Amino acid sequence: MNKFLLPLLASLALSGCSLFMDKEVQWESVPPDNFPLIKAVGYAPLTEQKANSEEERMLMAMKASKLEAYKELAEQVYGQKVDYKVTMGQALLGNEQLRASLQGVIRGARVVKTYPVGQFYVTEMELDFRQVYDLYQNAQPVRRVKSVKYY
Helix, strand or coil, X not given: CHHHHHHHHHHHHHHHHHHCCCEEEEEEECCCCCCCXXXXXXXXXXXXXXXXXXXXXXXXXXXXXXXXXXXXXXXXXXXXXXXXXXXXXXXXXXXXXXXXXXXCCCCCEEXXXXXXXXXXXXXXXXXXXXXXXXXXXXXXXXXXEEEEEEC
16 A cells, blocks of 8 residues: 555655745836826805805805816716616607716815905816826836836
């Protein structure tokens, strides 16, 4: 029995070495070729803000215009999902349903300018993708394989 067991164990040991080959992988960061700068403008009517004083209306309009600018940036970055529904009976009557939705996270946007214009408040924002890239590199770096060594 030992005569058959020893060659069997030897062949398993030798074939097992090739299954457990080790390797070393080196990674490198890969920055994009260019970084776009996206701009957006948000508007909010002062008179439509539900507040007790003119100062509160102004503050609410400032916040609303900033949110509108963020929404516009998100539309440019992620696009907008549009659902449109109409049947032949509805088309004749002009009863159409149109829905749009947007979901996304905007990081690194900067308010360039904010000011009142007539009965509106305006916020101008920009999103520099170089800064977005740097933010994401700190959290989750984009890498590619630089070299692999097998042992």
